[in-house]
Amino acid sequence: MKAPVNIGIIGVGRIGKIHAENIVSSISQGRLKAVADLNLTPEIEGWAKNLGVATIVKEPATLLADKDIQAVLICSSTDTHADLVVAAAKAGKHIFCEKPVDLTVAKVAAALDAVKKAGVKLQVGFNRRFDHNFRRVRELVESGAVGTPHLIKISSRDPAPPPAKYSAVSGGIFLDMTIHDFDMARFQAGSEVVEVYAAGAVLIDEAIGKAGDVDTAIVTLRFLNGALGVIDNSRKAAYGYDQRVEVFGSKGAAAAENDAPSTVKLSNESGVIGDKPLYFFLERYQGSFIYEMRAFLDAVIAGKPTLVTGEDGLQDLRVGLAAKLSLAERRPVKLSEIPLK
């Protein structure tokens, strides 16, 4: 396929808008031709026109019927993802789908089947793989500088918890938050998770506990290649968004620290004071959204596999489900206990 690729976006809420604006401003491999949103407000229409979008529609089906569109970005609500992946695949479109594809293995597996049959590309929106810091860690691992990986450590803490009722919709902390870390751990380890042990606690908001979820967790992973992994999560870090990754191996360790708005240090009678980390994922991962989109379009144009496949999304989900089971049954859970389909 030749660049630029004609793109349609289904769902232009916060993340859909970010992709749209990035494509227009910073991504030469794609051209934003259409947007579809079931909740098509005048505000959205104005915003889309201003970006030069030719086709602005309500129904995803209308957008999928457009022969000129070669790739679609599925940015609608999670419960619509799997069906839209199937529909887009049947329409012969290459697909970028925000994470997660679905909260059930069965629906994800069915969607992947449809993608496979249609022979289209699918990339799942685990954008953190494209972050400048975490890519650099991975490069060092791949270069051999770290040696054989022994430990994968991830700190992942949000600046503020979502409303407690969000847990019900999202599948809980392991499926809406830690799932990013599971994907990062698999990415950095270069290996699949075979066992999960999750310890959790409700330390921030009792309502989260009442909703059946935890807000603080430590998850231990065992990988097929023998390495161990550990993730610590909190729904609320007073100092902002804490996103660190470390890979420790036989030859050394590569560790990514947080990003901050500036490098400035103020030295005074109180100490030496630096900036807090960038506030949340929109600030921290700003660049990664551009890089993931370029990578998706590069894969489409070159006819090569995407860098975050549907299979990755499925595995991340299974690790998340294993973590939920581990927490519920207070025991390590083998990934083989979680169905593949």
Add this chain to the structure above:
Amino acid sequence: MKAPVNIGIIGVGRIGKIHAENIVSSISQGRLKAVADLNLTPEIEGWAKNLGVATIVKEPATLLADKDIQAVLICSSTDTHADLVVAAAKAGKHIFCEKPVDLTVAKVAAALDAVKKAGVKLQVGFNRRFDHNFRRVRELVESGAVGTPHLIKISSRDPAPPPAKYSAVSGGIFLDMTIHDFDMARFQAGSEVVEVYAAGAVLIDEAIGKAGDVDTAIVTLRFLNGALGVIDNSRKAAYGYDQRVEVFGSKGAAAAENDAPSTVKLSNESGVIGDKPLYFFLERYQGSFIYEMRAFLDAVIAGKPTLVTGEDGLQDLRVGLAAKLSLAERRPVKLSEIPLK
């Protein structure tokens, strides 16, 4: 004036192109309507069309005659700046002029007169004032966190020297390189320079010495408010672009360290190894070019003074000329020795 402002760019070499692309991709207050370049190649025409530029001409005069254009960016070669400022002012355009306006006080002063008479805005392209790190230092100074400034320290080292013959055209290290640091020093001190002492050496490239310039320098500044300043320069830092600023005052110090591509540290048998600084000014000051353009357009729209005035440009030039004189005569030079007109 209402946003967006219609903009014409005169000269679309490297820096002109950066401004053009930033306006299109990232600056909502302006619309790029025209470009003029005396060396109008098919490559430039293709590039401009792709950006959606309506008017693509050779002669600056043609662009300046366009009634729809409200602001011009002068990005042509330095020797044309002053005349173009005068012409643009006469045409009633608001002006963003790349630094320096000219290498002589007389021509700069004449250009500023023309601007004043025409009542248009002028912003000079000292982009570093808009850098995220250096703005943060200035914010801390203005907030009083540093107290009364006593010392302004700047390290400013390039990754590689320009060709030796460049010195003849550019006016030498103090007028093409250190002038940025003079502007930064005045910005951070919040005060004017009254005395300059420059020590220089040729340690990198003998050809630079033969061209009558130095490649390594330490410049001491005395400010009207009593503070002292010091700048160290090198044309060649083996580790890349070194750009640090520190303001030390009665209550503490604010210091900006270098930016790097990532925060990753590799720990191995050799030590703990972090990234080199971002390579050169295009990488290091990428964001500042956007912020300076937004600030210019905000000033135009709001009818307020620009944040880097023509007077700033003139003072920076006088400090540079004082440094040259100091180096030549091996003595401290009072700024009052350099003519105002």
Add this chain to the structure above:
Amino acid sequence: MKAPVNIGIIGVGRIGKIHAENIVSSISQGRLKAVADLNLTPEIEGWAKNLGVATIVKEPATLLADKDIQAVLICSSTDTHADLVVAAAKAGKHIFCEKPVDLTVAKVAAALDAVKKAGVKLQVGFNRRFDHNFRRVRELVESGAVGTPHLIKISSRDPAPPPAKYSAVSGGIFLDMTIHDFDMARFQAGSEVVEVYAAGAVLIDEAIGKAGDVDTAIVTLRFLNGALGVIDNSRKAAYGYDQRVEVFGSKGAAAAENDAPSTVKLSNESGVIGDKPLYFFLERYQGSFIYEMRAFLDAVIAGKPTLVTGEDGLQDLRVGLAAKLSLAERRPVKLSEIPLK
């Protein structure tokens, strides 16, 4: 009791010698009066005379019979600790005992009983509580700056593994290495461990695996106060001794990074290169050995409880035994499963 306290040291191998030299050079509260060592070589005699030690004997009993001695340091091999604690307590001496008191709960409990009956002080040699970095973390926690602790994170990696056969004598990684981290975790959490889950792997030396031990581990802790803890261990970090502690709580986080021989950074074409951490525990914890001894003598002189009690030693041992059981049975183990006596 009045300072200085007369001290006898039983066992002057590596750690006994360190305490002896510290007392002579840096500790005003104590006076080194006697040493006993079953393996009394001429080298040891020469070393002790040079330090000005008055009494140099072979048998601990001889030293314990000396009425002038008020406090003993038990620095002999681990298998002799518990019996010597009992003997010293019966002799009415205050006791500093290197860790661990014993590898069995029964013998430790019996020794603590003897100490209690005799009414003497006992401090166990968990020196890391006295480290400048970790004390600072604890101070911040106690000051309330971190808020309620939610997560205690410890990285603890040695520069080189001990001989595989050492595991048999030492009780394995959880009792000879991680036990320090268990003590640190309890110290920082200010709470007792109630549940332990240990994941382990043999990634460095197969002989360690054959000896029934692991060389790489991640241990999850649950504390009585609700906080979670996690420790990662490796027997071999290519870059030296890695000793970091972080306490994350409702108001923020306090994190101690490694110490290095210097603060110097070399910037060159390869990057920005800092020192590796201090090599191993003798270098890293040099200061802590002095502080723990001062604290012991201060407690003796003031008649106050020691800062690392026999009870601490017992609890650390129980956590270690729980970790061993968890690893063996691949399940989380409640501390209540480990006997108290």
Add this chain to the structure above:
Amino acid sequence: MKAPVNIGIIGVGRIGKIHAENIVSSISQGRLKAVADLNLTPEIEGWAKNLGVATIVKEPATLLADKDIQAVLICSSTDTHADLVVAAAKAGKHIFCEKPVDLTVAKVAAALDAVKKAGVKLQVGFNRRFDHNFRRVRELVESGAVGTPHLIKISSRDPAPPPAKYSAVSGGIFLDMTIHDFDMARFQAGSEVVEVYAAGAVLIDEAIGKAGDVDTAIVTLRFLNGALGVIDNSRKAAYGYDQRVEVFGSKGAAAAENDAPSTVKLSNESGVIGDKPLYFFLERYQGSFIYEMRAFLDAVIAGKPTLVTGEDGLQDLRVGLAAKLSLAERRPVKLSEIPLK
């Protein structure tokens, strides 16, 4: 000569006491045999007896007459240094003399003559050469890692100014404070200073200005090998003692940052807060006093040149005098303007 060397200390004020205690506690190459102090209080006698000093006298001459003493440390007031060096040399003692030997070139030169004639060793107390950070910088320079030195940068700021009247006795900022930095600059450059330009200001305490001194300064140095140097000084840094050194050369840069009491960072809503630097020279240079004494005694024992010679002391003084002249006459001063004798 054989270790340990018998040592006498003349003058046991603050720095004399530090050397005495270091010798007793940490320096195996020397034995403290005698102290002399014109102001011999009961407090000093008690302190000396407690250290095991055999000979405690008032008159330096008494100490110098002791045949058993092989080396003396001159730690009395500055105005007595030169005469005591001469007397000690005549008595055939090796000499460690606190800086400066004198504030006049003539007296220093005469003292050096006496030392030369007597064939004894002389080390001057520029202890910072023995600091762990600055030695590491020098090692990197000597290893070639930095390439040919181009710039030597030193920040040297005290936490609090001395009383204004101190300037009269001390010779002013350049002779009591910056002289350490001149020595450091010469040490790091591996070359002699040939020209000095000093800019100064009174920004902290007007009384210092009235006493004819400055409290804030920037000094530019030119070295024989072509390198440039710059020192910034302040008598009062709100955040404590600021002691940084950077050597920039053709292959890279080596930079020493401040030391702090701990590596701990507190992250909270206000930012990421680290410790202030160690408070003042006693804390910051604690280790260096031990290393300089070991080096002196090693030189005495091995019959080799000391690492900070009398010639170094003389040159540092001449640079200081050149800085004073430069400040007074507001012009760069060549070192050749300052007499050698």
